[in-house]
Amino acid sequence: MTSPLSPSITTAAPVASGHAGAPMPARAGLSPALKGTVRVPGDKSVSHRSLIFGTLAVGETRISGLLEGEDVLGTARACAALGATVERLGEGEWRVEGVGVGGLTQPDAPLDFGNAGTGSRLMMGVVAGNPITATFDGDASLRRRPMRRILDPLERMGVEVLDAAEGGRLPLTLKGPRDLVPITYESPVASAQIKSAVLLAGLGAPGETVLIEKEASRDHTERMLAHFGADVRVEPFGEHGRKVTLKGRPELKPAPIAVPADPSSAAFPVAAALIVPGSDIVIEGVMVNPLRTGLFITLKQMGASIEYLNERIEGGEDVADLRVRHTGRLRAVEVPAERAPSMIDEYPILAVVAAYAQGTTRMNGLSELRVKESDRLAAVARGLDAIGVHNRIEGDDLLVEGAGSVSGGATIWTPKVPGGGPVATHMDHRIAMSFLVAGLAALRPVEVDDVAFIATSFPSFLPLMKQLGAVIEVDAAEGAR
Numbered sequence: 001m002t003s004p005l006s007p008s009i010t011t012a013a014p015v016a017s018g019h020a021g022a023p024m025p026a027r028a029g030l031s032p033a034l035k036g037t038v039r040v041p042g043d044k045s046v047s048h049r050s051l052i053f054g055t056l057a058v059g060e061t062r063i064s065g066l067l068e069g070e071d072v073l074g075t076a077r078a079c080a081a082l083g084a085t086v087e088r089l090g091e092g093e094w095r096v097e098g099v100g101v102g103g104l105t106q107p108d109a110p111l112d113f114g115n116a117g118t119g120s121r122l123m124m125g126v127v128a129g130n131p132i133t134a135t136f137d138g139d140a141s142l143r144r145r146p147m148r149r150i151l152d153p154l155e156r157m158g159v160e161v162l163d164a165a166e167g168g169r170l171p172l173t174l175k176g177p178r179d180l181v182p183i184t185y186e187s188p189v190a191s192a193q194i195k196s197a198v199l200l201a202g203l204g205a206p207g208e209t210v211l212i213e214k215e216a217s218r219d220h221t222e223r224m225l226a227h228f229g230a231d232v233r234v235e236p237f238g239e240h241g242r243k244v245t246l247k248g249r250p251e252l253k254p255a256p257i258a259v260p261a262d263p264s265s266a267a268f269p270v271a272a273a274l275i276v277p278g279s280d281i282v283i284e285g286v287m288v289n290p291l292r293t294g295l296f297i298t299l300k301q302m303g304a305s306i307e308y309l310n311e312r313i314e315g316g317e318d319v320a321d322l323r324v325r326h327t328g329r330l331r332a333v334e335v336p337a338e339r340a341p342s343m344i345d346e347y348p349i350l351a352v353v354a355a356y357a358q359g360t361t362r363m364n365g366l367s368e369l370r371v372k373e374s375d376r377l378a379a380v381a382r383g384l385d386a387i388g389v390h391n392r393i394e395g396d397d398l399l400v401e402g403a404g405s406v407s408g409g410a411t412i413w414t415p416k417v418p419g420g421g422p423v424a425t426h427m428d429h430r431i432a433m434s435f436l437v438a439g440l441a442a443l444r445p446v447e448v449d450d451v452a453f454i455a456t457s458f459p460s461f462l463p464l465m466k467q468l469g470a471v472i473e474v475d476a477a478e479g480a481r
């Protein structure tokens with residue numbers, strides 16, 4: 001691993017180091033009622049984009065609340081390597097002095113995105129709009145992930161793929177043309193990463209770039225394009241889709257960004273409070289953009305008590321404080337496939353909550369889970385097996401049988417998740433966090449094989465969970481901080 005910050009990024013104080021080498025196993029055990037008020041780190045999607053848009057604007061962009069996880073630091077390093085001045089002023093406080101659309105300089109070394117699909121894919125779109133050559137690389141997990149889905153539209157716009165591993169995977173080298181061709185592209189997958197790569201490339205093309213998606217994916221790129229002064233139009237398309245039209249070659253104006261707390265990180269303490277009896281917690285300032293809240297909708301349908309307090313707009317995003325209380329009345333549901341884009345990263349933790357719910361939860365249409373940081377469909381299923389929870393995969397659907405028993409004339413449900421392990425996490429932060437949460441109310445502790453990758457998205461996960469009362473122990477002395 002590279003150091004958290006390269007010399008090309010100025011920093012007053014170094015940020016905490018993430019995964020550096022040896023795996024760090026950990027164990028989560030039966031915990032007392034979780035209590036307290038916490039704030040989870042900034043949203044990962046908005047954090048990547050704020051650095052990228054800061055780079056593409058002319059002048060100084062100030063960012064507060066930036067997620068200082070490994071994934072986002074990789075994007076910060078890439079922005080610096082491409083000519084922006086990126087400076088850390090204090091905790092979560094950053095400034096970016098941008099070079100403008102089309103103003104990137106050629107990097108003199110490969111860009112290493114570590115574990116980050118979002119960082120690498122969005123930056124491919126950024127590089128495409130500049131007449132430069134750049135090599136993209138990442139860790140073993142990222143090198144396995146499909147990149148053809150990004151290369152296909154970029155090649156149609158005139159980008160040359162000079163070199164790539166088998167199947168168009170990393171490491172790969174792109175050459176942006178002098179004159180990019182604007183295209184109309186109907187995305188084959190509901191993916192904000194594909195959409196964003198095409199739109200970011202479209203910034204460098206003359207004329208209108210149009211992106212059509214049949215199911216709406218997260219819209220942070222569109223919101224930020226408008227925030228930085230681009231001419232962008234979003235219209236409905238079909239029943240659930242959207243059509244985004246972007247006028248190329250704008251001069252983006254620097255704009256301040258306050259990054260709201262990440263709902264995908266909040267998902268873990270939320271789930272923990274729902275399964276640990278007596279819990280009552282508040283998570284402050286969580287982004288509740290409707291394209292990100294599929295998990296909260298699903299949990300409420302299962303009988304969870306999740307209240308949105310102090311709903312407000314912050315930094316152009318809907319935000320609320322979430323109050324979450326244990327009710328002990330979680331029931332299985334069927335989650336429709338069309339909800340997947342609004343909760344794509346939350347299925348592992350939903351599967352854990354489902355293990356504690358009465359009945360069999362069915363999650364439909366999970367094919368995209370197979371190409372995340374790990375094959376999450378398989379990793380979740382094997383993890384559930386390891387902790388004694390019955391489950392099965394039918395095609396692209398996952399079925400999870402709640403583990404427990406009923407009494408009181410079949411009205412009182414008592415979850416009895418056996419626990420155990422070790423759960424294999426496959427370099428996947430969300431698998432690690434999900435199964436640690438699973439252990440907090442299990443009959444026996446749950447062991448996971450490596451918590452080091454949690455630093456990619458939620459570096460404060462362990463202290464924050466412990467602050468709420470969770471019993472989690474990390475084997476390596478370094479990780480137990």
Ligand code: S3P
Pocket residue numbers: 044045046118190191192193194196217218344345368
């Ligand atoms: C992200 C989009 C999602 C998500 C990822 C972040 C983004 O991927 O899984 O963690 O910031 O655009 P897809 O939209 O490609 O499914």
